[in-house]
Amino acid sequence: NSVKTIVSADAVRTTFSRAMSDMYRAEVPQYGTLMELVREVNSETRRADSVLDGRLVANDEIERLDLERHGAIRVGTPAELATMRRLFAVMGMVPVAYYDLSVAGVPVHSTAFRPVGTEALRRNPFRVFTSLLRLDLIADAALREEAAGILARRSIFTPRCLDLIAVAERDGGLDDREADTFVREALETFRWHGDATVTAEVYARLRKAHPLVADIVCFKGPHINHLTPRTLDIDAVQVGMPVKGITPKAVIEGPPRRRVPILLRQTSFRALQEPVAFPSSAGTSEDGTHTARFGEIEQRGVALTPRGRALYDRLLAEARDRVQVSSDGSNAEAYMAALVEAFRAFPDDEDALRTERLAYFRFSPTGRAGAPPDADIDALVLSGAVKAEPITYEDFLPVSAAGIFSSNLGDEGQENHAERAARAAFERDLGASVFDEDALYAAAERDSIEATRAALLHHVV
Numbered sequence: 001n002s003v004k005t006i007v008s009a010d011a012v013r014t015t016f017s018r019a020m021s022d023m024y025r026a027e028v029p030q031y032g033t034l035m036e037l038v039r040e041v042n043s044e045t046r047r048a049d050s051v052l053d054g055r056l057v058a059n060d061e062i063e064r065l066d067l068e069r070h071g072a073i074r075v076g077t078p079a080e081l082a083t084m085r086r087l088f089a090v091m092g093m094v095p096v097a098y099y100d101l102s103v104a105g106v107p108v109h110s111t112a113f114r115p116v117g118t119e120a121l122r123r124n125p126f127r128v129f130t131s132l133l134r135l136d137l138i139a140d141a142a143l144r145e146e147a148a149g150i151l152a153r154r155s156i157f158t159p160r161c162l163d164l165i166a167v168a169e170r171d172g173g174l175d176d177r178e179a180d181t182f183v184r185e186a187l188e189t190f191r192w193h194g195d196a197t198v199t200a201e202v203y204a205r206l207r208k209a210h211p212l213v214a215d216i217v218c219f220k221g222p223h224i225n226h227l228t229p230r231t232l233d234i235d236a237v238q239v240g241m242p243v244k245g246i247t248p249k250a251v252i253e254g255p256p257r258r259r260v261p262i263l264l265r266q267t268s269f270r271a272l273q274e275p276v277a278f279p280s281s282a283g284t285s286e287d288g289t290h291t292a293r294f295g296e297i298e299q300r301g302v303a304l305t306p307r308g309r310a311l312y313d314r315l316l317a318e319a320r321d322r323v324q325v326s327s328d329g330s331n332a333e334a335y336m337a338a339l340v341e342a343f344r345a346f347p348d349d350e351d352a353l354r355t356e357r358l359a360y361f362r363f364s365p366t367g368r369a370g371a372p373p374d375a376d377i378d379a380l381v382l383s384g385a386v387k388a389e390p391i392t393y394e395d396f397l398p399v400s401a402a403g404i405f406s407s408n409l410g411d412e413g414q415e416n417h418a419e420r421a422a423r424a425a426f427e428r429d430l431g432a433s434v435f436d437e438d439a440l441y442a443a444a445e446r447d448s449i450e451a452t453r454a455a456l457l458h459h460v461v
């Protein structure tokens with residue numbers, strides 16, 4: 001009859017993200033190599049950039065940096081997605097943003113489960129990009145039926161995991177022992193299972209419809225397909241990868257290298273070929289291979305306002321119009337040059353990004369005298385009473401380029417209509433609406449301005 005001592009959702013998230021990282025390192029050894037490289041580059045970058053280092057230390061971001069990573073999974077049914085939402089809620093992770101990947105020719109739509117509070121993000125910003133298969137985008141009706149039937153027969157969560165989700169919902173959290181068991185049981189869902197649930201023949205047919213369809217439908221669970229550490233200098237990691245025996249893709253996605261990083265830059269390396277056992281009719285099994293899993297690194301920069309994002313989208317489209325990256329990467333340098341050229345139009349110092357309202361900032365009192373508390377926020381910063389620091393972009397850009405391309409095709413109205421319908425269906429399947437990412441950044445900035453004014457007014461600085 002003792003009172004249950006609840007472990008914080010932040011702590012459960014950290015235990016889970018560590019366990020996930022250990023599991024993935026064992027499953028995909030190159031991930032371990034990449035983590036080492038990222039650690040080396042990050043400490044080198046901190047040594048070379050004392051301003052950046054000072055900021056990371058002052059904001060308690062060092063711990064976060066070593067823990068920080070995102071992963072991605074793909075689920076097959078609305079029920080799987082809805083239970084995933086409840087599972088992530090135990091760890092303080094909620095669905096943020098809607099991503100329509102059908103514009104990139106991929107039959108899924110997605111959200112990212114992540115913490116949203118400033119404190120929670122500081123402790124551990126672990127995110128899981130989660131996609132739901134869109135069977136409605138498979139043209140062949142018979143194949144669609146078959147895939148739905150296969151998915152209906154599997155259960156991707158262990159019974160104990162489902163119990164503990166219900167316990168957490170009932171009690172408002174888990175105690176120490178429950179949390180440990182929960183993490184162990186939840187890992188089972190994300191683990192790689194080499195035993196396919198279908199014959200090689202069925203696998204091949206689904207694969208022909210789209211490789212992702214086979215990846216989602218043919219296995220026991222939604223294996224984590226990559227885990228991505230965050231680096232402070234992605235160009236250095238890109239150059240360092242071949243030295244460690246890893247071959248990255250030809251170009252870094254996202255904005256070019258800048259003094260003030262914006263949004264997200266990412267690069268990845270090829271998936272492993274994994275051995276798979278397909279059941280065959282005689283009760284024996286047939287060996288095959290499957291490629292699903294890859295490695296990725298990212299560098300995060302400041303979150304952009306809608307105005308900044310519009311400028312970003314326009315400049316990226318401009319660069320991509322000028323030079324299309326070929327699949328063999330032979331013109332990577334020309335593309336990077338076009339990108340740098342296009343982005344000359346994007347201000348590259350913090351003051352300009354802030355005063356032109358292109359990016360979001362967190363304000364705080366400096367303790368020095370300056371303009372009066374009710375002065376304009378720019379005047380307060382200029383006077384030295386208030387300082388402004390970039391708010392990190394916590395979300396994703398999986399189809400920004402593809403989205404821009406499709407909006408150039410001239411049937412924008414139709415596209416938007418279809419996207420709205422798909423989004424409503426996604427939220428119905430999820431069992432909740434997704435958080436609006438822009439509203440979260442805007443609120444973080446606004447709250448920091450209000451707190452700053454209050455502190456100045458009451459001289460509590």
Ligand code: OOG
Pocket residue numbers: 071072073074129131225266396397398
């Ligand atoms: C998800 C890809 C999205 C990212 O970093 O943009 C993602 C997937 O392939 O399942 O992780």
Ligand code: NI
Pocket residue numbers: 070071072129226228296
């Ligand atoms: Ni990723």
